[in-house]
Amino acid sequence: MPLANALGKNRYLSVLRDAFMLAFPLTMFGSIVVVITNLPFLSDSTKAMLTELLGNGQNATMSIMTLFVTFGIGYYLSKSYDVEGIFGGAVSFASFLILTPFVATAAGGEEVSGVLALDRLGAKGMFIGMIAAFLAAEIYCRVTKRGWQIKMPEGVPPAVMKSFSALIPAVLTLSVFLIINAVMTGVFHANLHDVVYEIIQKPLTGLGSSLPATLLALFLVQFLWFFGLHGQIIVNSVMDPIWNTLMLDNLEAYQHGRELPHIITKPFMETFTVGLGGSGMTLAVVVLLAFVLKKKQYKDIGRLALAPGIFNVNEPVIFGLPIVLNATILIPWVLAPLVVTTLNYLVMAAGIVPPPTGVSVPWTVPIVASGVLATNSWLGGALQVVDFFIVALIWYPFLRALDRQKENPILKIKTRQEPGSEV
Structure with missing residues (x-):
């Protein structure tokens, strides 16, 4: 519990969670656009037309998710230090862009300068974006806390005063990143994007996409919940950056008609774990309580929890x-x-059910509908139904044992009364 509490209250994990939640409405909008442009009953020509007309809805949201996360990290970390958040977010955002190569490769293999590649603003740039944002916000806040600011006289409009106060911290922070990028480019003839991607991001995402790591994360979620600790908030604050990066990889592959590279992604975790009734997949449990168990107290709990x-x-x-x-x-x-989760992974690995496409489905979407939306196939919804019955089968004997337990008798305490005393 001390470890769980420490993780739950950790400044950086809390900031990271809030930053991803900042991007959540935008990713949801992008996901809706992707669903519309890839409905399974549409012809290829219709899909191409819809992509041309509506594609920017996804390009401007999910495809550049790293931009929103970097701004969110800078904003929330600055706020946690009682520093003006909006400037902290802007400085973190700009620091990430300083480290980003303004070069893209055209379809023919020719390099085009002065442009930003979408993959560097999305999945491929996620980890360097998080590192740069945290480092930039830390430098900015520490310089600000030292009082290295331009003080304006009273009577100056607040917006102008805040801008001048942020000037020196922002210039110093951005200069650090400019020097780092200059050294990487001029001395090592490389860029931090590719270095971080190869050394940190690929191994971490490879680990996070494995079945053993996923089962370990799920076990910790369930174990912490057993003690009344919100397992998802604690564990997901560590795993979400990895699962979200895998989600964006799948989405990019799906858009270009390639084979989906990952099974374990954020939509997989949301749709095929939480999407079955919440943490622990308890929709089947609620149904058993409401309609199978005999004790009134359990029936009442089940019926109240059903909606x-x-x-x-x-x-x-x-x-x-x-x-x-x-x-x-x-x-x-x-x-x-x-x-x-093991069954779902094996079924998808065998190609029986398609893995989630990378579309972000709200965790509150009911069973079957969420499975169809996540996989763009009715098989996703059918798999959720199978999962429902498996959960019910596992829980049934334990709930029956609970239903048969006798009520604990009221303990009667006998007291010996001394002569002349009152009880």
Whole structure:
């Protein structure tokens, strides 16, 4: 618990989580555009026309997600230090762009200068963007805290005063990144984008896309929830950068008609774990409580939790059954997500069900609909139905045992009354 609390309260993990949430509405909009332009019943010519007309909706949101994340990191980290957030965000954003090569490769292999490649603003640039944003915001905040600012006299408009106060910290921070980029380009004839991508991002995403690492993350989520700690917030703050990067890789491949490179992505985790009733895939549990178990207390809990459970909100059953600190159901609580996730991975690896395309589906979308949207195939929804019954099968004997338990008798405490005393 001390470790879990430390992770949950860590400044940098909290900032990273908030930065990705800043980009969430934009990625959702881009995902809707991708769904519209790739509906399965459309002809290729119609898809091409829709992509030409609506494609910028996705290019301006999901394809450049790293830009929004870098700004968010700078903004929220500055706010955590009680420094003006908007300038911290702008400086982090600009620092990332300083390290970004303004060169792109055309279709014929010719390099074109003065342009930014979309992949460097999306999946490929995600980790260098996060590193640059954190470093830039730290430098900016530390310089600001030292008081190295231009002080304007009273009566100057607040906007002008804040701009001049940010001038020296911003110039010093951006100069550091300009020097770093100059050294990389002039001395090593390379750029930090490619270095970080090859040394850090590829190994991390390779690890994060593996089934063992995913099962370990799921186990920790379930284990922490058992003690009443929000496992997803704690674990996902570490794993989300990796899963989001894998999501963008899949989306890029999907747009260009290539084979999807990853099975484990953020949409996979949202759709085929949380999308089955919330953390622990408890929609099947709620249905069993409401319609199969006999005790009134469990029926009432199930029926109260059914409506939010359909939209993958399961706090009513986690704390109402309760699942928290309930040793009787610890085994299915931990086991069911691991079994179902392993099955889903193997089914997708075998090509029976297509993996998620990279489209971001809100975690509140009900079962079947979320599976179809995530995979662009009815097979995704069918797999969720299979998952539902597997979870029910795993949980059923434990819930029946819980249903048969007798109520704890009221403990009667006997007291010995001394002569002449009052009890």
